[in-house]
Structure formats: structure tokens, C-alpha cells
Amino acid sequence: GQQVMQIPQYQHVQEGEDFTTYCNSSTTLSNIQWYKQRPGGHPVFLIQLVKSGEVKKQKRLTFQFGEAKKNSSLHITATQTTDVGTYFCAPGGYGGATNKLIFGTGTLLAVQP
Amino acid sequence: DTGVSQDPRHKITKRGQNVTFRCDPISEHNRLYWYRQTLGQGPEFLTYFQNEAQLEKSRLLSDRFSAERPKGSFSTLEIQRTEQGDSAMYLCASSLDRDRINYGYTFGSGTRLTVV
Numbered sequence: 001g002q003q004v005m006q007i008p009q010y011q012h013v014q015e016g017e018d019f020t021t022y023c024n025s026s027t028t029l030s031n032i033q034w035y036k037q038r039p040g041g042h043p044v045f046l047i048q049l050v051k052s053g054e055v056k057k058q059k060r061l062t063f064q065f066g067e068a069k070k071n072s073s074l075h076i077t078a079t080q081t082t083d084v085g086t087y088f089c090a091p092g093g094y095g096g097a098t099n100k101l102i103f104g105t106g107t108l109l110a111v112q113p
Numbered sequence: 114d115t116g117v118s119q120d121p122r123h124k125i126t127k128r129g130q131n132v133t134f135r136c137d138p139i140s141e142h143n144r145l146y147w148y149r150q151t152l153g154q155g156p157e158f159l160t161y162f163q164n165e166a167q168l169e170k171s172r173l174l175s176d177r178f179s180a181e182r183p184k185g186s187f188s189t190l191e192i193q194r195t196e197q198g199d200s201a202m203y204l205c206a207s208s209l210d211r212d213r214i215n216y217g218y219t220f221g222s223g224t225r226l227t228v229v
Contacts, residue, residue, distance in 0.1 A: 105153070
């Protein structure tokens with residue numbers, strides 16, 4: 001199955017600093033989704049990327065899908081304490097058909113006020 | 114619709130007992146998934162349904178685990194003869210998949226199972 005490596009596993013930032021997490025695959029992905037899980041909560045869907053080189057923004061969050069569709073990143077500008085949580089990338093199925101999402105270990109973000 | 118509902122929220126059981134969890138997905142969603150999550154790990158895929166058909170079951174899942182989705186609505190996940198290693202958060206999610214496009218999963222709050 002499709003496996004992705006997400007780095008870093010943990011990041012501690014001061015409030016106001018930027019944060020980036022990277023998702024890397026050895027195989028070409030048909031699509032990738034990003035989720036956020038607050039401590040004690042459940043994963044919440046953030047976005048889906050499908051096209052090569054795609055960039056999408058949600059307020060302070062910028063999501064990018066690599067040209068080769070083998071990597072993706074999530075960048076948060078000027079972090080806030082509300083950004084605390086674990087961010088997961090999850091590639092979808094094969095060949096354009098999404099069967100199931102496979103989650104990696106995620107990146108845990110801690111924000112110090 | 115209030116989202117994906119899971120019941121119970123917490124379950125403590127003795128080793129060897131059977132447990133059953135229920136998930137009520139978003140009514141407009143045609144797919145339903147079960148995942149398991151342990152501390153510090155991402156959700157691990159268990160099985161999924163499209164309507165009432167169980168389309169895939171993880172090879173990691175032992176025969177003690179079974180899931181159903183009668184009539185394509187709610188789903189149940191049963192674990193027989195529970196073991197301590199089954200202790201985890203069991204997450205249910207649903208999604209709308211149409212024309213080979215998935216519109217993101219909506220997760221429930223999960224059922225936390227503790228096997229003592």
C-alpha cells in the first residue's frame with residue numbers, strides 16, 4: 001500500500017513563528033488529504049489536493065502538492081495557540097480512485113504563548 | 114444532521130469479553146470507515162463499506178473483529194474475546210464518494226476501549 005513519511009514528528013514553536021510539515025512518498029500519489037487532530041479530539045478534514053503543483057490557502061494555512069505528486073506540505077504562517085494539534089497527511093487510493101486513506105504518524109505541533 | 118455519532122464513548126471490558134460499538138454516519142454519505150488509533154500514532158485502517166457492501170478489510174485485522182452495515186445505514190464493529198492489545202480509540206468516519214472523487218472524511222468522536 002501507499003506509505004508516506006511525515007516530518008518532523010514534533011515541532012515546538014513560539015506563538016507568531018511559522019511552521020511547516022512535509023509529507024513524502026516514494027510513489028506517485030493520486031491525491032492527498034490533510035487532517036488536524038486536537039489533543040483528545042478526532043481528526044478533522046482540512047483539505048484535499050489532487051492536481052500536480054496545486055497550492056491552496058485557508059487563511060494562515062497554505063497547502064502544496066508537488067509537481068511530481070510525490071510530496072506535499074502544510075505551512076502555517078504566524079502560528080497561534082489554536083493551531084496546537086497533530087497534523088496528518090493521508091494519501092488516497094490508486095489511479096484516481098480513492099479507496100481508503102492511509103494515515104502516517106503525523107506532526108505534533110506545540111505552540112508556546 | 115449532527116455529524117458522525119459513535120456509541121459508547123468509553124468502554125472498559127475484561128479480557129476475553131466481547132464488545133460491540135456502533136457508528137451512525139452522516140446520512141448523505143455512502144461510505145463508512147472504521148479506524149483504530151493508539152497514542153502517538155495515526156489512525157490505522159480497519160475496514161470500509163460502500164453502502165451495505167464491505168469492500169475491504171485490513172489484513173492486520175484478526176478474525177476476532179467483524180463489522181456490519183445492515184441496510185447501508187449505521188454500522189457495528191464487534192470484537193470477540195478481547196485482548197489487552199485491543200485497547201485503543203476506535204474511530205468511525207463517513208464520506209461522500211461520487212464519480213471517483215472523495216470529498217473528505219468526517220470522523221466521529223470515537224469509542225475508547227480499555228481491556229483490563
